[in-house]
Amino acid sequence: MTSDDLNFVLKARREKHDALIARGLSPYAYAFARTHTAAAAIAALGVADEGPEVRVAGRIVAWRGHGKTSFAHLADEGGRIQLYFRRDELGEELFETIGLFDIGDVIGVTGTLFRTKTGEATVRVAAAEMLAKSLRPLPFGKEETVDGVVVRHSGFSDPEQRYRQRAADLAVHPDVRATFVARSRMISALRAFLDARGFIEVETPVLQPLYGGAAARPFLTHHNALDIPLYLRIADELYLKRLIVGGFDAVYEIGHDFRNEGVDRTHNPEFTMLEWYQAYADYDDMMTLVEQLLLAAATAVRAHPIVGAPVPALVPPFPRVAWVPALSAALGRDALAMSAAELRSAAEHAGVVHAATLSRTKLLDELFQAHVERTLHDPTFVVDYPMELSPLAKPKRGAPELTERFELFAGGRELANAFSELNDPIDQRRRFEAQAKQRAAGDEEATVVDEDYLRAMEFGMPPTGGVGVGIDRLFMYLTGISHIRDVILFPTMRPE
């Protein structure tokens, strides 16, 4: 941006920036040794009227000048504290310097704590220095506290600008920062939970020559030196199971998956997935583990209250609903015995779009979504999915047309997907080939035959339970936040 483009607001700040330099002061400092955060300084005053000297730093968020004195509020990550500037305390020169301060500037101050006659803990500033001059005004609103509730006026509320300029959104909205702190604590709790049970965290490729482990359209890129296409992973699954073959008995990964699909309030093209695999365990073991993990996540979120709905009470064991009986009950007849034509007619009746073009497999899935999934509000395990929907899951003991698979639903959304992992390489090859056939028939989301994965499984893969948990959605469920963009720091946006 050239100076010609600067409007009057930016110009005024640039002039103050230059004036600081003219006074021999740097607008951009290297460091500032704080003794207290704002919250710690307020705590240090306690109930007393006078307190110790403190050095605090942060962003000026409010300024009230009164001629030879000024009040301001300084905000840091965790709180805010009032500052009181007096000309007779600061001296002529320093008092003139603080006239060059603007709302939005990052400053550091030294002074003793006292309580004003309205009762607010305040720093009586003895020295102040500029740490970073703000050349562009942040969209601060004004705040007042009415009956203990903070009311904002003229704030920054345009959702588009808030997502596009997240730095500004975070800078002026402590509650948005608090949301992301809670998210971070939840993820830390998930790690602690798995670490405590002997899992090790691993990293597997994001760039993959074949994609698999889920049904989704991938992002495609190209490696120049190797001159090969590479896909951004849609799931971690197949690499993590290679590690089980390799002798790791319990592994997990937290990372981004990428799916080249629509953007809406529950879908972002890149999202955070937790997957874990445990040797010698089956899907029943995984259900127990998922219940415990959710409790740990809920406890962590509850410990960091944010603006949102209360964390739901989670009371294991969660109910279990069998896939086929649930769908059959909804349809009034045995779903698996129905012909494709009958399923199609039922799907059309249920309002499924493009029912005419869907495979039998897809029709079953659509009907289940339409009739069963959306009715599940409290955490519920849906168990024993049909074989044809689950190419990576072991057949169910005693019912080989089904698989030992479950999905966890809560709040009408899928939170987790898990199997007794298929470890029979001959069966796995058959399943891949069936998928390849569907793919050839036009199902873009059907998976491909992964020979390298089959080779790994042929070495011998122990029986294994595996789970994938959508982290964004889990956090949304626990906090009652309804838009995925509000739980992702930098959601995918169309460029400006």
Place this chain on the structure above:
RNA sequence: GACCCGGUAGCUCAGCUGGUUAGAGCAACGGACUUUUAAUCCGUAGGUCCUGGGUUCGAUUCCCAGCCGGGUCACCA
């Protein structure tokens, strides 16, 4: 993808059935003010009315197209 709504000052918004110079609050600038807290008071300045066409004597306003966004619904094992 469908439908609905929106885009006006740095921010939040008003602007009537088309009419002369597009307004307010906050922020900014100048002034007054040594315990204020949405500080107050006086004054000043600040605009590609999203973009491009069209209708009209005249368009921020009406029409068409486009861009960007929000909401709802659908889709996304």
